[in-house]
Amino acid sequence: MTETRIRFGILGCANIARKVSRSILLSPNTTISAIGSRSLDKATAFASENHFPESAKVYGSYDAVLDDPDVDAVYVPLPTSLHVRWAVVAAQKKKHVLLEKPVALNVGELDTILKACESSGVQFMDATMWMHHPRTAKMREVISDDNKFGQLKSVHSTFSYVGEGDFLKNDIRVNPNLDSLGALGDTGWYSIRAILWAYDYELPKTVTALRYPEYNESGVILSCGASLNWEKEGKVATFYCSFLTNLCMDIVALGTKGNLRVHDFVIPFNEKVGPFYAVANSRWAELSTGCVPEPSDFKIATSYPQEALMVQEFARLVEGIRSGVGKPKTKWPILSRKTQVIIDSVLASIKNGFQPVEVVY
Structure with missing residues (x-):
């Protein structure tokens, strides 16, 4: 039986996103649905250089990725100072959040992110591979x-x-x-x-x-x-x-x-x-x-x-939530907060x- 593929959107073209995007494509239960950057040309080049599927959409903004109904979850490799803004918006738009570390500048910012994820019923996980x-x-x-x-x-x-x-x-x-x-x-x-x-x-x-x-x-x-x-x-x-x-x-x-x-x-x-x-x-x-x-x-x-195993596990949790057989796993927010x-x-x-x-x- 073919696994359901969780559709990822990627916010930004950071160097680490090259590694994680490769892993999303390697994992049997994930795929890349969209990528967004402040520069459409940069996002287009990134998608091409990293062999994204032809079906992957390319956007000139982060908001466009988050508004895409074909995106189930987002990977956020943005600078730490931008995490609280974009992770919160992603959660509010019902996108599950895989967030690069450090997850926030301080625990107060992280609590804001985690509260948004909890309120929307989406899975949060940090990218500690x-x-x-x-x-x-x-x-x-x-x-x-x-x-x-x-x-x-x-x-x-x-x-x-x-x-x-x-x-x-x-x-x-x-x-x-x-x-x-x-x-x-x-x-x-x-x-x-x-x-x-x-x-x-x-x-x-x-x-x-x-x-x-x-x-x-x-x-x-x-x-x-x-x-x-x-x-x-x-x-x-x-x-x-x-x-x-x-x-x-x-x-x-x-x-x-x-x-x-x-x-x-x-x-x-x-x-x-x-x-x-x-x-x-x-x-x-x-x-x-x-x-x-x-x-x-x-x-x-x-x-x-290990990064492919990370996105595979994240996607497994997301699919459980989407299918109604599971709830967001609290282990990962707790570990992020303790760190x-x-x-x-x-x-x-x-x-x-x-x-x-x-x-x-």
Whole structure:
């Protein structure tokens, strides 16, 4: 039986939209119905260059996409400062919303988006792609094993890369009028989500920003870090995010009996397989000449890239709502809001002289 294809509209021609549009076309239950840009010529070229179906409509405005009755859902890769406006309008026009991260400039804006989605009965999901890779489920299985991993005590996550060319001067992500969160909103979003994921989304008690974040001349964060403390059972976490250090996408999770490490959690080095390694009950070898046992290497294969699995899952939820057999899944708005709350807390700690800030959900 052929799956119903959820028809996507895309708002804007951001570079990330090239990757996601490819995934919409790869996924068996989605297709691209329309794309809109402020420039009709730009939208036309984008559709052609990315091999959109001939049936896909091209518009010279975002409103035209949202008014199209042949669009069921929208993917929104616009600058963060525009999210609250266009995500709300999309929801009001009964379009399901797949929103790029960071989802908003602050939790107040996100609450406005989520309220609009809830009022209209549409599905909301942020585009944190690694959440949908089968490796992520396997890693959850490993760290949930009380016999081999024990109690999770510490997580450290890093996501950094060096922007190429004139990135540090002209990219959207360093423009205070477009994406004022800078590296914290871009790479920090992933590391914060990784920490929350590892702790099964239990929010920390406090967040303390690390001293000496780096800024560009416009005051946008280029690198920063923070520590998170649960103030019970010794549970802690730290993260570092940056546009200034070489590509790194690590999660290190330490349990009382085992460890887990992954070196490409954001974007697998090979989109067909997601590796990680784990070890349990480590001890020194005789004469301390090494450690035993050696870590186990896991290689989790996938038939589709993680971003295709993301749109496939999103479309499955949308079809359930459309057919009347399901309601919008609240998991995804909750995870977005928890991630945004931590971002807001890091900024509050920086503002308050790097003092601990109590996390309020």
